[in-house]
Amino acid sequence: MTQPIIELAGITRILKGQEEPRTILDGVDLTVHPGQSVAIVGRSGSGKSTLLSILGLFDRPDQGTYVLDGQDISRLPERKAAKLRSSHFGFVFQRFFLLKHLTAAQNVAMALVNGQGWLPRRQRRARVLEALDQVGIAHLAKNRPTRMSGGEQQRVAIARALVRDPRILLADEPTGALDTETGTAVIEALLSATHRGCSLVLVTHDRDHAARMGRTMSLVDGVLTERVPV
Amino acid sequence: MRRLSGSYRSALIIGVQGIRARKLRTLLSMISLFLGVLAVVTVQAGASIAERALMSDLELRSGYDGTLIIDVMPHEKSPAIVTETVKGSDAVALIATQAIIGEPGVSPINPGAAPFDQGSWGTTDICDDSGNCVPGPPTGEAIEVALTAVTGDLMTYRPLRHVSGAWLDFSTVPSMSPRLVINEEAAKGFQNHQVPAEMRVNGAKANMTPQIVGVVNDGDVQPRAYVRHDELTNWLPAASMSDPNMGMPLQVMTTKGSAVEQVLTAKLRGAGIESYANLTESRKQMEDQLKLMRLVFLSMAGLVLLIGVAGILNVGLATVGERVEEFALRRAVGTPRLLLAGIVLAETMLTGLLTAAAAIGVGVAGLKVVSMVLGSREPLLQGVQFPWDAGVAGIIAGIVAGVLGGFIPALRAAGIPIATVMRA
Structure with missing residues (x-):
């Protein structure tokens, strides 16, 4: 089997600053291989988003090791973390976070104009159109988010996540604000990325969507366990 | 280009x-900053224009920056030594004397070449019964001028401003009728008082018939006439041009370190004649004068700019x-x-630059309007150009305000x- 892209071992995250420190993640182990899709399910407050934050280098664990692509990045300085976020990760959030004053293409290009290397305008445009095409909305490139439906906006957000050809897609309840049909289409778009070797970690409440992933993990009180399909 | x-x-x-x-927020930031940048631009433009005017006046009176002026004490041998030394060089000797232009034997209306509007020179007071006196009409019938004989083109060292007619032509054969270029004060005298044109100079063999060929502004309040040295010496023996009893000074204008300076100094020392060399440092003199004024105004502009910075900071x-x-x-x-910090700074700096561009545009237009409206009354503003350093100051102020406000x-x-x- 290929080398895992993500290896978490004993990841613990304790929330301080309150009366009593609260353990959000308690010794989480997780291994994700290239092209693999993993669903993380759990109740609200179970630590799903915190886990995703640590996976996406938004946050640092208090204990445990995080090996990304064979490199221990548990204590990575922010500057290098920003570089890795740009080169390895694509993010899709429940709210789409599209900038209203920019067109769909400009919103996607945001991930390319981030100070991590420079692409000439022509190449940038080609990459953006390719990403929009992957999610089936290349024809909406010049539209602003205010003139798009929720599903279209989420596709733009997915295109933004895909435009740098990430190794890992992290999606935090991407269908939470969408109807069932549109949500299914969005999941399709995310899964299609795994066919190109991109790993997908999906945080969701939706059991149907979780069932479509290769693996399903359950997070209960900060402890991650694998769900075996019955 | 990198x-x-x-x-x-x-x-x-x-x-x-x-x-x-x-756009609206940017506009709001710009409005608060605009007055500050405009204040900086205005102060800088005003200071530059004043500096130019002051420099121009200083050069008019003292000569171009870097001109070396050698004052030679009166001595019977000094005119000969000076004229012989400067002959054929770029240096110019100025020999001062007095001349009375009018009929032989008549007294001048401005004895001692006094300015015409100064007091009641040359007039007799007319008093009424209660003892109130007013100056009466001039009692003389001639005009006395300070006469400066020049051995070469004085304009090389002093930028006398042309008013009318021509400047002295040194390429022609010396005329027996000395050609005079008078200053504005002398011109005023000749305009107000019609006097027959015959020129008396102390020590001259005979009275001369002068030709007034031009008028210049030399910044002098005393009526003065400039004449070619060789045209004057046709009538006036060199020795009389520096009579120790008369105390007439002799000046040489040259550049520092020139051969003339060294030779002349050596010759004068050999003849036992005292001389003093002064380097014209108009710019230094002017900068000292302007430094405090500029500092005060820039401080005020800085305060206004700070208000603009606070506006950018707020927005x-x-x-x-x-x-x-x-x-x-x-x-x-x-x-x-x-880079996130850079994005915010780029926005505020661009806002500052846009504001600076607007303030500079208004400054240029304002100066043009002021020049058109007030130019006829104030020569300083005639055809005045917007100083480039005011533009640079505006751009710097805009960028600095952008950085400070965006920090x-x-x-x-x-x-x-x-x-x-x-x-x-």
């Missing part, structure tokens, strides 16, 4: 997008507060904190946690 790095280009692109997306903080999610998202897609918002933007997008 191209900008990806980070700078990213900051500029995003900064421009930000400005275009928030900047509000804008960053509104864009928390955008900045968190940008960090999520890999934008480093430093704290930039720090705020860089400190926004990425988790903001997760918790939203």
